[in-house]
Structures are given as C-alpha cells and as structure tokens.
Amino acid sequence: MNLSVLDHSIVVRGGSPREAFQNTLELARAAEQLGYHRFWVAEHHGSGHFAGVAPEIMVSHVASATSRIRVGTGGVLLTNYSPFKVAEVFRLLETLYPGRIDLGIGRASGSSDLVAKALAYGGPVNPEAFPQKLEDLIAFLSGATPATAELKGLSLRTMAPGMPQLWALGSGEQSSLLAARLGISFCFAHFFNPVNGAPVTRGYRAKFQGSHVQSAPRSALSVYVICGRTEAEAHRIARSSDLLTVNTRKGRNEEPIPSIEEAEAYPYTPEDLAVLEFDRQRVVCGDPSQVKARLLAMAEDFQADELILTTLCHDHRARMRSYELLAEAFGLDRVGAPPGAVRTEPQPRA
Template sequence: MKLSVLDRSRVRAGHTHAEALRDTVAFARQVEQLGYHRFWVAEHHGVPGVAGAAPTVLAAAVAAATTRIRVGTGGVMLPNHQPLVVAEQFGVLESLFPGRVDMGLGRSVGFIKAVRRALGHDESDAAEFGAKLTELLGYFTGDRPVRGYPAHGLRVAPFVLATGAGAEVAAAHGLPLVIGGFRGEEAMLEAIAGYRAGFRPSVWAAEPHVVVSATVAVAGTADEAWRLLVPEAWAMAHARTRGEFPPLRAPEDVLATPMTDRERAAFEQALRGHLFGTPHEVGEALDALVARTGAAEVLVTTSTHDRDALLTSYRLLADLYR
C-alpha cells in the first residue's frame, strides 16, 4: 500500500502565513526522506488559518525543493478557474518537473458567500465541474480548438477529488478517484462502488484507481495521538459556530477553553471518524480501511499545532509500511 500526504499549509497561533508556507516546503522535504509517495497541497481562499491560496504556485516551490516525491494538488478547485489557465499552469509544472506532477482537481467553491463573490462564482458553478473537466483534459490531448501550450501533448496525471456526485464524474471521465469519509463511511463505500461500476477506461487510466483520504494521528499512546487531533477539531468547531477558520492553537490551550454547548458539540463532532492511536492500533485500522474500500493508496492529511509531533506521527506511520 502506498502512503501519500496532503498538507493544507495550516497557520499556527502566533505565526504568519509566510511561515506556514515555508513550513509546507520544509515538511515536503522531510516526508520525502520518510518514503511517502506523493505530496499534495490544497486551495483555500479568504481563510485566516490556511495559507495555501495558490496551489500550483506552492506545488512549484515544493517540487523545486524535492527530488523524488510526486508533487501535486489536492486540489485545484476547477469551478474557480478557467480550464485553459489550469492546463497551462500544469503544463509549466510538468515541463519543469517531468514525470513528478499530479493534477488533483476538485469541485468546491469558496468557503463563504463573500469569498465566492470575490472569486466571481457561486455554489451553482460546482454543477459545471464535468464540462470544465472535459475542456481541461482536452487541452492536453489536443481536442480543443485552442492549443494550450505547454500543456499540449503532455500527460500530467489527473485525479478527481470527490464526495458523492464527483465520483460519478471521475468514472465517466476514466480518472483516478480520491475520496474521504466526510459524509460517513457508508456514503463513501457507496460512492466507491458506483465509481467502479460506472468506470469507463480512458487514455488516463485503464481501470479504476481509488485513493482514500484520511486524517491519521500516531503517537506513543492513544491519548497523545488524540491530542494531536484537538487543534484542528477546535478550528473546525470555531468555523462552524463563528464562521471563521482560525489558526491552530496548542491542545492544552484548547482543552482549557470554556465552550458553549454548541461549541462543545461541534468540537466533539470534529473529533470523530479519524484514525488515531499507537502504531499497532493505527496499522490495524488502516489495513481494515483499505480492505473495506479496496484502495490502492491512502492520502494522509493531518494538522496539529506541534510540528515536531506532526513529523513524528508521519514517521511512525511510514515505519509501519516499509
């Protein structure tokens, strides 16, 4: 089983967005040494706690700082962009770093209405994802009236990041699927089954390929691993109750913070559904997840306040599958 990394350039309390971006580049070098297969960066706009607003730019910095690990996006949110521009950007990346570039594509739009308005889009634009994806891929295969240089003729590896309907789009286009259990495991398994049943072989993939995304925290004890999840869970709870996604705070600060009933419920909800524990416990849980999903790869996304503890978690996880 292959292990990969999705890093969202999370800002830590008391630090700057610039530091978060530099942390991402440094982290990519570290996980490359640990043997991870891919390193992907994300796209967020207008979010105080996330610095990754320009994924193709950040992917270029990561690729330049590494030598072997595959580098890509998890993902570029296609409804926010013109397909020709996206094709040109990935064409540049593939030209500079041949054979190492992944084009992960999603269908989400901005976090809040004001951000969507600033981007010039709204939630209805997500419905155009399939058409935009067809157009984007056509710039690589030459099936468009305009040639998108330097993308024309290149084969950048495309992936569809999906929940629900996005899996159908991936199947129809014959593309690898990246999916997480954000809507619950039952919904995820149904989407994977539908993807496999509806998959149409393409020039991009001859058969279905499933990558499961999961939040994973590993430490010497289950309690230590649970505490790694606390900063991100509080940020999610804060976003759901106050409408703003904040920088990550230390777990001891979060646990000492008085919470309203609504905040406590959102916090506890945000802690559910993740894999955490000792190496043995997490290894068993991951093996079971892969058995249930038939995934060829796990994309690990973990955010916490302590960077050293985060790296230790990824090291312990990598050691399980060497």
C-alpha cells in the first residue's frame, strides 16, 4: 500500500503564514526521507487557517527542496482559472522536474462567493463549465484537440515532452464518473465526505474508460489521520481539530488552528457536540496499530491503490510524529535503504 501526504500549510494560533510554509517544507523533506510516495499541497482562499493560496508556487518550492518524492496539488481549483494557463504552468513544472509532478484538479471554488468573484474578476463564476474546462486542460497538457471549438488548433509549443500525472479530486459520484469517462486518475476526499464513499470509488474503477492519457484506473483515498504513540495521546492531539471544526461550521474562517489548551477550555454547546459526533467520522485517530488497521480496511473497501493522508493539529512536532509513526507501522522504505528497496511508480490496480 502506497502512502502519500496532503498538506494544507496550516496557520496555528500564535503562528504566521511564513512559519506555515516553512513547516510545509520541513514536512515534505521528512516525507521523502520516510518513504512516502507523493507530497501534495492544497489550495484555499480567504482562510485564516490555511495559507496555501498558490499551490503551483508551493509545488515548485517543494520540488526544488526534494529530489525523489512526487510533488503535486490536492488540488488546483480549476473553476477559478483558465485551463490554458494551468496547462502552461504545470507543463513548465514537469519540464523543470521531469517525472515528479502531479496535477490534482478540484471542482469547488474553495472560497466564499465574494472571493470567487474576485478570482474571476469580471468573468462568469460558472461551476457548470467545469467538465469542459477539464477536457480542455487534458487536451492542452497532452497535445489533443480542445473541447472548446474556438480553441481548436491552439497548443503549447515551448515545453519539453511529458506531462504531469493528472488526477480528478472529488467527494461524490459526479466527479468520479467524470474522471472515469475522461480516463484519468481519481482521488476520493473522505476528509470532506465520510459517508458512502466506497461505492463512488468502486464505481469509478468499474466505469473507467482507457484514454490516450491513461490506460487503466488509478484511485486514491484522502483521509484525515491523527496518529499518536498511544490512543489517548492521539485523541488529545485531535482536540485542536475539533475546535477548528466548530469554528468553521460557525463561519469563523478567519480563525487559525487553535491550541489543545484552547480547545479543552472551550464551552461546547450540545449543538457543537452533535456536529463533532458526525465530524469525527472523517478522522482516523489512534495509536499506530489502530490507525494502520483502519486505513487498510478502508483501502480494501474503497478499492484504492493509495492512501493520501492529511493531519491537522496545532503542534507541528505532533504532526511530524504522526507521519513518522505511520511510516514505521506500514514499513515504508526510507531513503538510503539497501539496493533493491528503491520505490518506483506503481502500476495501477487492474
């Protein structure tokens, strides 16, 4: 089972965006040393706790600071952008770091309506155009004919051969069926929708249509994970994530990630506790053996080739330790392992 990382460049109480980016870079280097397969960065706008507004810049920064791990986005929010420009940027990244770049694409705007309007800046904010945008993006990346009639004949002319590995990200059937129809990889966002996701991912595999981009299905499952040395330690670390959930549900998006002490002192209402009871379905939390068993069971149920893990908590050291504990539990091949243990790009599950 391949393990990978999705990082959000989180801003914590008492911290700063600069520190968030430094922590992302430190985590990426550690993930490479620990044997993780990919390192993805997220895109968010108008948030007080997620600093990653420009994942393409972070991809370049992380790729330049590492040497082997695949680096990509989880994901670029294509609704906000020109497919041609996104293709230019990621073909450039692929040229600079050949064979290491992933382009994960999300459908949502990742922001409030006002921020979405500001990103579009005069253009229409039209999520319904996403499927055609994605088709055009695939065409520009691969040299095929764009779906938009007036763009036929337009192609990228200045990049070296090769294209990034392309992923559609989603939390429902609509995204999975689009990925299957277009013949690209699919990652299910369990951290966003913890209910009835397995049939969605299995449906993607069953309905996958091979394309000039990819001949066989490749699926991943993205999960919130908090792993501690003990179950009690893990649940205490998760308290900061609990209060983050409550703040987010109440529209307090400007709030940074709260500390454990702040979360423990917070006066939760019965309504807050009901929200958390549901929300904790999104989180796999416990000691290494508990988390490993749960993740393997989920991977089997979802028929996932890969697990992409994201850990949200106030303490950066605890986050680093969570990934290290899981690398040890899964027996990942550390960099510098004996000859023959070098990891290669896995073949998609048939």
